[in-house]
Amino acid sequence: MNIGPYLLANNLFAAPMAGVTDRPFRQLCRQLGAGYAVSEMVTSRRELWASLKTSRRADHQGEPGPIAVQIAGTAAAMMAEAAAYNIERGAQIIDINMGCPAKKVCNKWAGSALMQDETLATEIAQAVVKACAPHGVPVTLKMRTGWRHSHRNAVKLARAFEDAGVQMLTVHGRTREQGYGGHAEYDTIAAVKAAVRVPVVANGDIATPEQARDVLAYTKADAIMIGRAAQGRPWIFRELAYFLANGTHLAPPLVAEVRRLLLEHLHDHYGLYGEFTGVRSARKHIGWYVKSLPGGAAFRARMNSVEDSAGQLHAVAAFFDELASITDRMPVTAPLAGEEEAIEA
């Protein structure tokens, strides 16, 4: 499928997750079969653009295209400015965040809170499209099914966004009120798909090849987007691709391959964040990789007291060496999606 002029390798997308889908993780997902990966959201507040956090989020060095940057904010003019700013820094696609339920975002009336104010939401889409059009940059938008269960306005908004010139819509099958609780529903996503001509991406609680197949079939969406199930399991994309193409399961990865992938991931992670911050923020990734493995919980706890990258790399290598002495392939573990996760806005 295409987003504007960009032909994507497949229709399996990595979801934007603040504090998770940084450049190293996005590259890993792409390398392991994701056709597309959206960056973590960047604020539209100009005074924060020079901050270390925002500049790290805007770092796309060596990343395979198309480079998609997600912007979040509450005022149309500021969002338009943020789009232009990110285009100057290499963004090839601008994604508008109307899906995030994080308090920090919603208190300022951004993210999925915008879905409650349809006029403002539409004005934002129009302003961002207008700012991007002269650069030939497509605008996409990610939203939820609505503000609350009794107020699911995704279909109405989808039509308005399409009219505004938005070129792809992603729908997470939950309302703002749900946060990450309950289950995603796919009826509203199917209704959005039926209502618009632009490509629609289905998102929410997709963690297995069977779920990927069923959500694609049920919603008739053009693509699916995977968030939490890719945490500590970036090879999920090639597993989904294999199943969708062949109807059978790909064998779990070799322990030796995961050891190599995680060590490379950590090196890239330290490269982006530096030693001090890198070692600390890498802990959550390591925790996700080992979460369901034998001895994983104890290892995860032990990692919190390792304070330098050499120690972290050494411990990770030793953990996977020990696992490799028991089994060649990664044990088959339960899907990770559907859990509550702290959202860092």
Ligand SMILES: Cc1cc2nc3c(=O)[nH]c(=O)nc-3n(C[C@H](O)[C@H](O)[C@H](O)COP(=O)(O)O)c2cc1C
């Ligand atoms: C830790 C975390 C951070 C997230 N950050 C963002 C974000 O920056 N922008 C956004 O649109 N959605 C964000 N989301 C929502 C995800 O993109 C996705 O819509 C949601 O997790 C549902 O998909 P899943 O069930 O596959 O995880 C975040 C989710 C998580 C768990």
